[in-house]
Amino acid sequence: MSRFGLDNTDLKILEQLDLNSRISYKELGRKLRVSKETCNFRVKRLIDRGYIKAFLTTVDISKLNRMYYKIVYKFQKTNPEIEQQIISFIASNKTIAYIATLDGRYDLIFLILAKDVNDLYNVLVPLRDKFGEYIAEQQILALPSGNRFHYKFFSDKPKNQTSVFNTGAAKINLDELDYKIITRFAGNARVKLIDLAKENNTDINVIKYRLNKIRKQNILGEHTLSIDFERFGLLQIQIDYALKNHKVIPKVIEFVSKMSQCTFTTVGLGKYDLAVEFAVETIQELREIQERIRTEFAKDIIDHDFFVMNEYSINWCPL
Numbered sequence: 001m002s003r004f005g006l007d008n009t010d011l012k013i014l015e016q017l018d019l020n021s022r023i024s025y026k027e028l029g030r031k032l033r034v035s036k037e038t039c040n041f042r043v044k045r046l047i048d049r050g051y052i053k054a055f056l057t058t059v060d061i062s063k064l065n066r067m068y069y070k071i072v073y074k075f076q077k078t079n080p081e082i083e084q085q086i087i088s089f090i091a092s093n094k095t096i097a098y099i100a101t102l103d104g105r106y107d108l109i110f111l112i113l114a115k116d117v118n119d120l121y122n123v124l125v126p127l128r129d130k131f132g133e134y135i136a137e138q139q140i141l142a143l144p145s146g147n148r149f150h151y152k153f154f155s156d157k158p159k160n161q162t163s164v165f166n167t168g169a170a171k172i173n174l175d176e177l178d179y180k181i182i183t184r185f186a187g188n189a190r191v192k193l194i195d196l197a198k199e200n201n202t203d204i205n206v207i208k209y210r211l212n213k214i215r216k217q218n219i220l221g222e223h224t225l226s227i228d229f230e231r232f233g234l235l236q237i238q239i240d241y242a243l244k245n246h247k248v249i250p251k252v253i254e255f256v257s258k259m260s261q262c263t264f265t266t267v268g269l270g271k272y273d274l275a276v277e278f279a280v281e282t283i284q285e286l287r288e289i290q291e292r293i294r295t296e297f298a299k300d301i302i303d304h305d306f307f308v309m310n311e312y313s314i315n316w317c318p319l
Helices: 008-019 025-032 036-048 080-091 117-134 176-187 193-199 204-216 246-257 283-296
Strands: 052-059 067-075 096-103 108-114 135-149 162-165 220-227 235-243 262-269 274-280 301-314
Touching (some): 008 025, 008 052, 025 036, 052 162, 052 176, 052 301, 067 117, 080 096, 080 108, 080 117, 080 301, 117 135, 135 246, 162 220, 176 193, 176 220, 235 246, 235 283, 246 262, 246 274, 246 283, 283 301
Antiparallel strands (some): 067 108, 096 301, 135 162, 235 274, 235 301, 262 274
16 A cells, blocks of 8 residues: 555646546556546546545636636634534525635635626625624635646656636536536536436537637636545645735746746635645645745735635536
């Protein structure tokens, strides 16, 4: 057995799936020099054992005339039952792209996929009407852009690729079928085209044509993995930085992207200017990362907070 209680074949499968979670078992077997039946069995076992949570597709939601808004809550007078009620209430809303509980200054983070302030209003006001007495503090940040870095801990020689959302592109005209295809791929990168055709009562060639058009418009990004970090023995950490100005953000992203522990960055408009996510084995490892960043950008960082995260749900386009 190798790292995380997995052998080298499992780790190579995870690496390839993170680079392209839609890869066929035949192609995966060819890359790993094993049979497609072995790949099929191994992937199902990784799912059953809780290592793999989902196969996702990133979406450039700016082309859908939408933006992510990050909402962060600090609770008061709650207990685990009440907090679960709040999470369930939030998760029931179809505009929620991400939910995670936090250990640190705040207790909960979630992302709303919104067109305008009305979408925010329709989520936040009913939530506060129902649970307002338990919300001690609320922060709202607009997220104009983000980078998802492929997990580097599956391989000794990882590929440093990245998926980007929110490029600021102009809205593209799409119809209902286009949106259905996009949202299905966002939630399940391995969805079968024949199933999409059946679900939408149309021919598979129509689905293929629409999907090809959507790909050419660069709406769908990379097919990636959602994993259970705890199952891998990793802590999922987010560090939020308040910076002197936004000009330094590309330099910080370039700096952290070279770290093997870095998994995600999001640019923010609000209390924090940049959030960086890491997967670390120990708090000491996190301290060393923080020290490197603070040393490199001592003149640029005004303040920072860090949180231990536990992901509840994720779907980059839950329309």
